[in-house]
Amino acid sequence: MSDELERLRRALAGDAVPEPDAAAKARALALAMENFDRSQGRAGRTRQGKDRPRRAGALNGVRGMSSLISSRFLLATTGSLAALCVALVVVLPSARDEAPGLPRPAVAPTLKTVPDAAAPEAVAPRMEAVPGKAVDRAGDAAPAPQPVPMADAAVDEAVTHAIAPPPSTEAFANAPQGRLHVTAEEPVSTFSIDVDTASYAIVRSSLEAGRLPPPDAVRIEEMINYFPYAYPAPEPGAPPFRTTVTVTPTPWNPGTRLVHIGLQGRQPEAGARPPLNLVFLIDTSGSMQHPAKLPLLKQSFGLMLGRLSPADQVAIVTYAGSAGEVLAPTPADQRQTILDALDRLDAGGSTAGEEGLRLAYRTAAGMSGAGEISRVILATDGDFNVGIADPEDLKTLIAEERDSGIYLSVLGFGRGNLDDATMQALAQNGNGQAAYIDRLGEAQKVLVDQLGGALFPIANDVKLQVEWNPATVAEYRLIGYETRALAREDFADDRVDAGEIGAGHSVTALYEITPADSPARLTDPLRYGEEAAPADRWAGELGFLKLRYKAPGETDSALIETPIPATLSEPSDDVRFAAAIAGFGQLLRGPDRLGDWGWPEAIALAEGARGVDPFGYRIEAVNLMRLAESLSRAE
Template sequence: MKKYLFLLLLSCLVVIQASAQLHSLTGTVQDKQTHAPIAGAVVSLKKGGQALTHSDKKGRFTLQVPDGPLTLQVIAPNYETATIQIKAGLSSVVVNMTPVSFVSPKPIIQAEDRTLSEVMVTGYGQANAAAPAGDMVRNAAPPYAAKRRMVISRSPRPSTEDYSPINENDFHAVTDQPLSTFSIDVDRAAYSNVRRFLNQGSLPPQDAVRVEEMINYFDYNYKAPAGKDLVAIYTDMAVCPWNTDHQLVRIALKAKQVDAGKLPASNLVFLIDVSGSMDEENKLPLVKRAFSALVQQLRPQDRVAVVVYAGAAGVVLPSTPGSEKKKILEAMESLQAGGSTAGGEGIKLAYKIALENRTAKSNNRVILATDGDFNVGASSDGELQRIIEKERQEGIFLSVLGFGMGNYKDNKLELLADKGNGNYAYIDNFEEARRTFVTEFGGTLFTVAKDVKLQVEFNPAFVQSYRLVGYENRLLANEDFNNDKKDAGDMGVGHTVTALYEIVSSKDKTGKPVNWVDPLKYQQTTVVGSRPEVLTVKLRYKQPDADKSQLMEQVLPYNNQEVTAAPEDFRMATAVAAFGQLLRNSAYKGNISYDTILQLASGAKGDDTEGYRAEFIQLVKKARLLNKDEE
């Protein structure tokens, strides 16, 4: 026993001694040529520790380091990485960094990803020294050597876009599973991504079509909640258009509207991927335009920092008041693309800055803009998820904006936004950026209700079976509904959420019971209350700064109406759901056709101030032309 006590005391002494051997190393990071201070440089130990910090606006930093000789690594955007040997006992250092562009000159022919499939000789003659280098290939011969123009057919890069598989929800018998529980979803990335494919003349991959995100792309005119409630619930039902023997139930939510002047100050960190894969017109240039639209909405009390990551992460702009729009825009405009993608390090640094500038009542959010192609550092889904879940507990939310094509990683970006209590949008054009950051500024950045969950209980007297349309990756265990520690979706200012259930009546048109399995011996069917209740919807949500949820309930009475007689918004949501199921070639698409979808959508256009419903109709027409199986 004494031996074990001795070992324990010895271990404690070793730990105490190790911690006592740390000392402060201060330093300044500056431009080697101009000696101007470099803000936001990442300073860390290359070996022998986990110490990490970044320089302030005067280029200064302080790092806790162990005694003895050290190797210091300093990384800053637009500068070569500096590696410095520190002698034992040294307490201060000056780091001179050499400027370098993010973008290296592109070779005439990139052999690693281009294939020469055709070379054509178009003429001969005296070599012209003034001709562009990319226009010819010269032999190692005297000046009279022939000039040969090359026509190069480049094979397109194979697509490496990645989507998580979707296993569609099945029908469930109410006698076996009377409860359906899921987390709400206000993301709309799938719709704009599908639009991108259709506008380019191709059908989207089936797993790119998340039906709930298609439905929730559109604005619906639901009435805002009254009184102290932060969310309102609405329910109705109609005959299902893709299977008229079934019915369709709509559950609609509307978050509270808040006057822009009453919104809390925002503490934002723009986290921007400037790696080589972002060096395309629809990526980094579009990112700049998107964030410029957001900057115009900022108020003097708001603050913005800009963090970038490529081979490493760094701060381009420290946290800056929203009144200094010119300074913020200049920082954005200076960005260039090049290098590998250390996304995990960028996320850590962005959260660190957000935490440093957080106040008691601020709206704290990191906004990540990327194609999702992480390949250096923390890049696995599990590792990134753990980072984000930890920071979420500190009240810092993560919104994700996806850009580009070809190497787009939808599955990774959707996961990050879900775990970060934020939105996920795909920006395929500037109009989508304008909608995200201008038209729906409050809904995008300000959370009204968090951890919003729905639980639906079906009455077996009226419902034999049901299936939830979409929301496959949002399903929850029934026990999770009352568990306030279970994370769920969030609703921003004025957000709407729509969910559809396809239900099979407990009786057919002749009034006879419908059963897919033999009746169970020990089950009893009861009708609750005097009204013919089809189902009861329960809703739980938390206020943004609360840990305890609030409960709401809404009952749906039976109503056998044709879908053409249903409200305009119901018909529009139904048309979009049917379109999503056709694009997915769903096993549950029934006998729906593009023509029927067009009729539903055309009759549900309404005012359509922004033209989104009219655009949907055009997308349906494009899909009809592209679908070879459609008559």
């Protein structure tokens, strides 16, 4: 052994080898011995084994002292050798440059503490060495044991840099905030209704992790529509949903008005719903290893099974490097069989999303029967990296499958590499909805409490169009819905796809409008403009609301029309709370439209409009606003 060490010493001799730091070595050995004592229970006393009787007298003291001395000597010796080996690993590449007698390996050895940054999360989430906290790839803080301080600050800094998480690869689907429109120039506003809620849950996960969400992650309409509202329900024999319009002063700008449009879908009678065919399309790639991804996904689907009926069927398709059917179509009352199939799933490999989608649609087509509803539920972090990965190409694939009558819902899990843009492309083009599951409570809300709205459609291709009256409205802007804008001519074109509304769902849209005689008007009338002179018959209207929809299975749309009154109404708690959430979203995206109105006003408005809140969704939003205010001040 001494000969080997002597040869190694000679080989490493030179400027590349730093002189040993006696003080650092002493501190390291002292700390190692202290930690050894602590682990043995000797920090103040000698540990007694549970299966070993205590020995009294001098013999026990002598043997104990002898054992302690031997153990400490062995630990010191081992610690010295370990420190030498670490030093050799760190300096060996540069030392070898000075020692031509030693061969150079193809890859220089490194101190590797985590998987390579480019590799999928197949082993464990990457953790940042911050005292008292563990940080996963998304940056979300989680409790962790307090690390033992390093003996040398330089070593501590090196380890911290060695295991820092890679940059986030998250991508969000959004567009610049809706601009102000001059009514005389653009009197018509058209967009697709939707009931996605993913953005609110993403915002919540960011705030609870101690950081403000990226502005592009904030889609204000999804934040507003996250909450249930008690709008008047349709009358028996009427269309499947009812429209309610309310005009109130704008909280953040008294010179403007807030036009609140609420749609309430019909709730079918219990036991009247058709049989349901579900294909769980589950991403089992390596990026799904994190506890907030595949393990949470299994729990979430398990909750939903208890709400299905014996007439429903469930199949499971997975995709990683390739796609496969894990569970053939199985009656939903065989719950244990389905749970066992879920429990066997493991994460690993790349993400062949295209192949998985095609197999899931084929499976659903084979399950479909007359009068039944078939739906693929895709559960993923959105990280498609095999086959079609571009959102635009995925739109084409889903559009081809949409004509089969099979619906698609998308559930997002996890942060760090969440591809929200892909999820939105799939949901918006697949006659479906998108939600983000960041906790089991969110799975309860989406897949249990709102099961009917999530899985049973009552109207397809729902489009909304407002023609504003230039005699009474000078300017307007739609709050949110930037990614769902439609051309004016798309409204009457039944070939153009739009959003879906599920059983019992409510949908909300908000416009901020500037009355023609308001001092808050931002644009001057044109000298040669053609603003319409007020006609007596339309003087009491701000605009005219038109809504088109298709009944499930139909190809021709039906039309609902409602005038928007110019008179102000007393706002309900629902109207005021929706306005507060609209303000919340605008503060997160950029408060340039809100003047001096800020976090205190938004919090007070939401707190005062909580109303009936049986599940605590609204008080949670108030607390998130308070947290966002604190984080914004800390920046």
